[in-house]
Amino acid sequence: MINRFLLQGLLLLLSCKLVLPVFAREVPITAPPELPSAPPHILKPGADDGQIAYWTAILLENAQYLRKPFDSSVSSKFLDRYLDYLDPAHMHFLQSDLAQFEPFRTSLDRLTLNKKDPNATPASVIFNRFLERQQEQVDFVDALLKNEKFTFDTDERILLNRHDAPYPKDLNELQKLWRDRLRYEYLQEKLGRVGAKKTDPSHSTASGSSTNAAPATPPKTEDEEIVDLLRHRYHRILRTYTDFNNEDVLQIYLSALTHVYDPHSDYFNRATLEQFSIGMNLSLFGIGAELGTTEDGYCYIRRLLPGGPAVKSKKLNENDRIVAVAQSNQPPVDIIDMNLNKAVQLIRGPKDTEVRLTVQPADGGASNRKIISLTRDEIPLEDSAAKSKVIDWPTATGDKIRLGIVDLPAFYAPFNPGNTKDRSLGTNSPSADVARLLQKMEREGVQGVILDLRRNGGGSLEEAVRLTGLFIKEGPVVQVKDYQGRVEVLSDDDPAVVYDGPLIVLTSRFSASASEIVAGALQDYGRALLVGDAATHGKGTVQSVHPLIAQMGSGPRANDPGAVKLTIKKFYRASGVSTQKRGVIPDIILPSIWNDNKDIGESALENPLECDTNRAAKYEALNRVEPYLATLRKRSSERVAADPEFGYVREEIALLKKSQADKTGSLNLKERLKEKEETDSRNKARDKERLARKPSLEIVHDLPLKDVDKPGLPAPTPRTNSATAKLSIPKSAIVSTNSSLALAKTDKGSDHKATEEEDEKPPAVDATLEEAEHILVDYLDLYKKGSIAAVSQGHPAPVAETGTAHVTGDGTASERR
Numbered sequence: 001m002i003n004r005f006l007l008q009g010l011l012l013l014l015s016c017k018l019v020l021p022v023f024a025r026e027v028p029i030t031a032p033p034e035l036p037s038a039p040p041h042i043l044k045p046g047a048d049d050g051q052i053a054y055w056t057a058i059l060l061e062n063a064q065y066l067r068k069p070f071d072s073s074v075s076s077k078f079l080d081r082y083l084d085y086l087d088p089a090h091m092h093f094l095q096s097d098l099a100q101f102e103p104f105r106t107s108l109d110r111l112t113l114n115k116k117d118p119n120a121t122p123a124s125v126i127f128n129r130f131l132e133r134q135q136e137q138v139d140f141v142d143a144l145l146k147n148e149k150f151t152f153d154t155d156e157r158i159l160l161n162r163h164d165a166p167y168p169k170d171l172n173e174l175q176k177l178w179r180d181r182l183r184y185e186y187l188q189e190k191l192g193r194v195g196a197k198k199t200d201p202s203h204s205t206a207s208g209s210s211t212n213a214a215p216a217t218p219p220k221t222e223d224e225e226i227v228d229l230l231r232h233r234y235h236r237i238l239r240t241y242t243d244f245n246n247e248d249v250l251q252i253y254l255s256a257l258t259h260v261y262d263p264h265s266d267y268f269n270r271a272t273l274e275q276f277s278i279g280m281n282l283s284l285f286g287i288g289a290e291l292g293t294t295e296d297g298y299c300y301i302r303r304l305l306p307g308g309p310a311v312k313s314k315k316l317n318e319n320d321r322i323v324a325v326a327q328s329n330q331p332p333v334d335i336i337d338m339n340l341n342k343a344v345q346l347i348r349g350p351k352d353t354e355v356r357l358t359v360q361p362a363d364g365g366a367s368n369r370k371i372i373s374l375t376r377d378e379i380p381l382e383d384s385a386a387k388s389k390v391i392d393w394p395t396a397t398g399d400k401i402r403l404g405i406v407d408l409p410a411f412y413a414p415f416n417p418g419n420t421k422d423r424s425l426g427t428n429s430p431s432a433d434v435a436r437l438l439q440k441m442e443r444e445g446v447q448g449v450i451l452d453l454r455r456n457g458g459g460s461l462e463e464a465v466r467l468t469g470l471f472i473k474e475g476p477v478v479q480v481k482d483y484q485g486r487v488e489v490l491s492d493d494d495p496a497v498v499y500d501g502p503l504i505v506l507t508s509r510f511s512a513s514a515s516e517i518v519a520g521a522l523q524d525y526g527r528a529l530l531v532g533d534a535a536t537h538g539k540g541t542v543q544s545v546h547p548l549i550a551q552m553g554s555g556p557r558a559n560d561p562g563a564v565k566l567t568i569k570k571f572y573r574a575s576g577v578s579t580q581k582r583g584v585i586p587d588i589i590l591p592s593i594w595n596d597n598k599d600i601g602e603s604a605l606e607n608p609l610e611c612d613t614n615r616a617a618k619y620e621a622l623n624r625v626e627p628y629l630a631t632l633r634k635r636s637s638e639r640v641a642a643d644p645e646f647g648y649v650r651e652e653i654a655l656l657k658k659s660q661a662d663k664t665g666s667l668n669l670k671e672r673l674k675e676k677e678e679t680d681s682r683n684k685a686r687d688k689e690r691l692a693r694k695p696s697l698e699i700v701h702d703l704p705l706k707d708v709d710k711p712g713l714p715a716p717t718p719r720t721n722s723a724t725a726k727l728s729i730p731k732s733a734i735v736s737t738n739s740s741l742a743l744a745k746t747d748k749g750s751d752h753k754a755t756e757e758e759d760e761k762p763p764a765v766d767a768t769l770e771e772a773e774h775i776l777v778d779y780l781d782l783y784k785k786g787s788i789a790a791v792s793q794g795h796p797a798p799v800a801e802t803g804t805a806h807v808t809g810d811g812t813a814s815e816r817r
Contacts, residue, residue, distance in 0.1 A: 053253075054113065055564075056564050091178065094174060112257075138237075150183060153670075156668070157666050184667060190222070240339040247270065254267035263606055269562040270562055298360075301316060316372060332356065355376060357374065359372050386434050388704075391699070410459045411456070411459025413430075430459075458516075461490070471498070479571065502779050505519050508533045508594065517579075525621055530588070546565075576613050580608070590640060590646070639774055700717045
């Protein structure tokens with residue numbers, strides 16, 4: 001739940017100091033409204049919660065871009081946001097609950113800004129009522145699963161997204177919603193088991209067993225398995241909330257407040273701030289294991305990270321289950337059914353400290369549990385760092401064209417927001433990493449480069465400017481404007497160019513913030529050809545992180561007060577155009593399921609700042625793209641129209657639009673089975689077509705940073721008939737909550753059969769990257785020969801063999817070697 005507030009796609013000014021014109025505000029002191037009664041399980045505010053809320057509000061009023069006062073209007077929206085974050089589907093609070101909370105609508109500002117006695121009690125009061133409803137839901141579900149026989153033979157349908165639906169009037173209406181949701185989940189599990197291997201009853205007992213032996217436990221029926229799974233799931237969700245402490249609740253409460261101002265201002269409690277710092281630094285202190293959660297509540301090892309204590313110990317393996325965690329000589333803490341974020345917090349810790357794990361091996365039962373002692377160390381998160389590939393592209397004449405692909409998932413940077421000595425300082429620089437990769441590519445004869453920013457949600461503003469400077473001689477990269485309208489132009493002042501050849505920047509709807517700065521600048525300069533989704537995310541704002549310890553003082557307190565991340569500026573491209581809400585429009589747009597999805601992008605977020613424009617900065621356009629763009633678009637359009645993979649994308653777009661228009665799901669088993677059969681048939685036909693394709697003749701060399709300084713290129717990566725892995729949406733750097741991954745199988749026969757079936761599956765296809773490679777090859781061809789369009793417009797055609805040409809605004813060219 002907490003991670004939903006750790007938004008990716010941030011653009012940060014990494015300074016943590018701010019001079020405020022006003023540090024306090026006097027408000028009338030009034031008695032708080034009468035509070036609703038709370039359930040027996042009561043969560044109480046922490047000793048510092050009122051002060052944390054007070055200083056968060058003061059910072060919002062005095063430092064956030066809008067400079068909006070925290071008045072009754074903000075108070076009303078604040079209440080709505082908090083209720084919405086706890087109960088987004090409107091399936092827990094009753095209308096009578098809302099009536100009891102209504103006095104808060106016009107009093108949260110006075111309670112929060114009461115300087116002498118700031119009050120954050122509404123956070124726990126409302127959360128306790130939410131927890132009471134959660135317990136009632138679990139009790140109701142337990143009774144249904146025990147007593148009801150579920151049938152799915154009617155024409156009933158369920159509203160899948162209740163966000164805009166009214167809250168239920170009474171408990172009867174609420175229980176009907178719970179029952180319908182449970183039936184839908186039951187049906188989902190039933191459909192998931194269709195076609196699965198049935199348990200063979202003959203395997204349930206051993207032949208020739210003694211007549212005195214205890215009878216073997218009969219295998220569970222499918223319905224019994226589903227009942228057990230759903231019961232456990234609901235109880236695990238309940239435990240997640242009952243394990244919340246005041247810091248967890250305050251995180252949600254104050255995030256609701258900050259999001260009234262804009263979607264990228266946030267409150268970070270200690271744990272969330274640490275996770276944010278890890279994402280920026282690309283390092284953490286721990287054991288070096290990526291964790292997940294199984295459906296039955298176990299924390300398990302998804303992957304061992306290279307170089308970490310876990311893999312070095314040779315005592316842990318993927319799919320091992322961690323059942324308890326102990327700090328040095330302290331008693332172990334059971335983490336079965338514990339929220340994964342809290343389990344991760346127990347396993348992480350300062351460098352050179354001991355952690356003891358009680359582990360159940362993947363290939364053993366509970367009787368084989370063992371205790372493994374590890375010493376924590378710094379773990380670099382290499383998966384989120386820049387990486388690259390070198391591709392030898394065969395031509396019709398038997399020659400090869402060497403292409404380079406640089407994948408940059410984030411603009412990471414050193415980040416240390418507070419004085420906690422255990423937090424990593426970080427030393428990574430994406431611009432330095434990409435420079436090393438580009439220099440290696442040039443040494444290896446790469447002729448054209450694709451910079452892939454599709455998964456890049458943003459990061460450091462300074463790093464975005466530096467990275468842009470790798471491709472241009474010098475000049476303005478981005479303009480930033482504060483709330484008073486003062487504009488600062490951030491420029492590349494280094495005349496050195498690391499890579500001066502043909503360049504494509506690949507973007508998606510998930511390219512945000514700092515990645516939009518880079519893409520927009522390279523497009524403004526005419527330095528790179530942009531290819532991708534219809535637009536990028538559309539985040540055109542700048543944030544800064546401010547530790548609350550600076551406002552509250554360093555005296556003794558119950559906990560780390562955390563930090564506030566504030567939107568303090570807006571940014572504009574060198575051309576004066578803002579990316580806010582509109583994004584960067586590529587030069588060549590490819591079919592994508594995200595192109596028309598209104599739930600993706602800045603405009604889909606709550607309270608985004610508006611888009612405007614600024615005066616253009618002075619810069620020298622290079623005109624490397626426009627002379628060739630019409631020809632490149634025509635060739636790409638013809639390929640895309642004939643490419644079956646993009647045909648599948650168009651089919652998925654149509655299916656998505658149909659699903660979004662309906663907004664309901666059927667509770668009829670026959671109807672759902674028919675839908676499933678249609679989907680399975682469609683996917684099998686696609687897999688068959690993919691497997692029948694001719695094998696790719698490309699030769700691919702994966703080139704990670706660790707191999708940059710080695711001579712030559714790494715050995716080619718084995719390839720079949722596919723491009724590289726499918727694009728994934730950005731995720732958090734280390735913790736995965738994917739609980740659907742199967743653990744290691746113990747049945748060797750079924751394991752072998754599964755492997756054979758998997759061998760029949762074609763590899764994932766990245767059609768967008770494949771088409772970008774085609775476009776780059778076309779671009780190289782036109783760039784070398786000189787296009788008809790460029791000649792007819794009177795522009796000299798750049799010639800790759802003799803250097804590149806910078807075309808100025810008057811059409812003259814100055815060649816640089």
